[in-house]
Amino acid sequence: MSSRKPFVALAAAETFSISGTRLSTIAVPWLVLSTTGSAALTGVVVFTEMLPYVLAKALGGPLIDRLGPKRVAITCDSASVLAVVLVPVLHALGLLRFGLLVAIVFVMGLLRGPSDAAKSSMVPDIAEIAAVPLERVTGVAGMIERLGSTVGAALAGVLVSWIGPSQALGVNAATFALAALIVQFGIPALRERGASATEPEPSSYGQELREGWQFLRRDAVLVGIVVMVATTNLLDQAWSAVLLPVWIKDGGHGAGLLGMMFAVFAAFSIGGSAVAAMLGERLPRLPVYAVAFLICGLPRFAVYALDVPVAGVVVTLAAGGFASGFINPILGAVIFERIPKPLMGRVSSLNTALCWALIPFGGLVGGLLVTGLGVSWAMLVVGLAYFVTTLAPLVRKSFREFGTPQRSGAPEAADVVPAA
Template sequence: MVKSPVPVFLFITAEAVALLANSAFLVVFPWLVLSHTGDAGKTSLMTALVTIPTAVATLLGGRVIDRIGRKPSSVLAGLGCAVAAAGFGVVSGLGALNIGTLIALGMLAQAFLPPSTTARDALMDAIASVGGISLERLAGIRQVVFSLTYAIGPALAGLLLTAISPIAAFWIIAGAWTFAALLTTGLPSGTSRKVSEAAITPSGSVWKLLRSRRAVWMAVVIGFGASVITQPITSVLLPAHFRDLHQPQLYGVSVSAFGVGAILGALLYAAVGAKAGVKLYVGGVLVTTAGIVAFALLPSFWILALGLALGGLGSGLLAPMLLVAVTRNTADNERGQALGVYNAASLGASPIGLGLLSLLLQRHPDLHAGAFAVLGVWALAAVYALTRPSVIVSTPGQQQAADTAAV
């Protein structure tokens, strides 16, 4: 097979465009709802309602990906997102924009977003092979793109809303999702792996798969542990902490410190991930833990910012490493389902973490209680992550032998 960098370029470009559109949607949708209703309470409720299809779509989307192929799934899901975004403009033009249509179109977009993400994740192994680079390097590059787009995407969307209406912004988002889908169609046909109906893991047996594949199960648990604390830190504890200090300007700087750390971690993994092995994995867990310990103390700004930067560095290392572990330790006909469960666990973790933190702070309003609760949750995940570090970084052959021996 002739190796070419073109598929890697197309894949990364499509990923960047789609992720920018995703992050812009998360800003423009609540802005449109607030502009339409004028009620912050309704905006919060409607924004929460439209996320309901996310977990279900992520789980079911993996099965669809395994059935019809990764590239077609990515293209169709991307076009589905584009149709939903364009729907806001169409409905507005017809004078039918109301609470019902806002919720319906928001849910439609959220139903297509997770499968599009999972399908691109499932494409990575084939893209790396065709492009002549290691899966670790491609995963690291993808994580850099992810961190950058979610850092600048909301800011770009905010600037966009100062110049044009939310409806006009949705037309641009629809165009971006369409462009990402068109880029994906340019990927080599070998990256679309359709499997027979008989070969697809039956519904429900994916849980048996997770129990029998240690690397996949560990990745799901660790990914959940990392995701369940991130949103409570960045969306609740940090803003409340700086509000109490009457220094709201430092909130954005501290979040940026986490983002910079995540980018550096992903760059490091892209550079040495294939060689460093267990040492890099253990280092990622320990650096993340050190960062969360520093955060939990709620110290002076510079120590807090350093802690968040360390947490971001560890996150940038671990996120692509876990994705590689799931990819490397699943067969073609089950990878979509496995990645669907992995992504569903990460997506579902945020509202769970926010809900539990809300209950805790209602009983114990002191922010230190919430900060130490976050530390406790991560400590459990970190201890589990360090029990068998070789499981995450083992080769497929090594892990298959271990899984077979354990059955």
């Protein structure tokens, strides 16, 4: 018998988890800036959290398959409560030193990676339990990600101004605790995927990790997704972290305009995700995916390079945000359908980690381009690079199977297409 309760529980847990994560991404850098005044040290702290996050997500897949995603999510979120709450406690006692903060932030990233990967890998099982199309679940997940990011950022701004950055992290700890409780009591025990009849003998951690990597690299569709998304994530980070703030500052505008532009993009992205959740299973995947990337790509950069008035920029961001809302639901459905359940944790977490791998370098690329070319030319160069990248679904053979649903949950080994 189908049940929607696990679906609702996962959505609620993701909302709290993502909102708390976005809160910490603002509160932690602001804490460093307010206590040290150093932008360089702030960058060190941000990188220190992101690096273990990506690595733990890539390497934690076998643990998710062995222990089950529910157990990993609860354990990591519960441990995150203890790690995060150390910051306001030590700061209140006057014991928080920079080196200690770096260590705590490292642990935060180390725990957050497997937790996020575990919740994500639950999606196919939750869709099956709820008897809901996979595209609808991934659409709701995409909508929650954007909603959580928006709410978390807004909440961070209010709390940091009201009670201070270290105390705001106490709220972050509470969001992790709520997420752990919701997963514990709202989601049924999911089968430990490693206990497969085809694997009578337990394999080593290294063998399981290697098996996930080998499956990923042999699937041409997954390889194409990783290459394309990793590149666009790099370019998106250059835009959000450097290019857009510099353009706004050089134009004599304030931080309010920066926040408004991010809010417009995020708000319309939520709307796009909502539509994708309702109609996703009926939409032609490859054309929608390709067109969505083209709309949210080059135009978003060209309007700045061409000095389009602010009103035109806002309209372009609204259109791009709405289009972007269709991307992750389609990507999620394709990825989850192509991965066998016994390999879900190790392959999906590795896939996501590789897609995130270039994000830490986005700010560096943006800074170098602005320094060498100026912000207008930098916008144009990044926009053209984005455009070339978004043509991949139309020209690469590896995307030919992109639009073919794999309703069995994943292709059999004989159906895996060699990487192009």
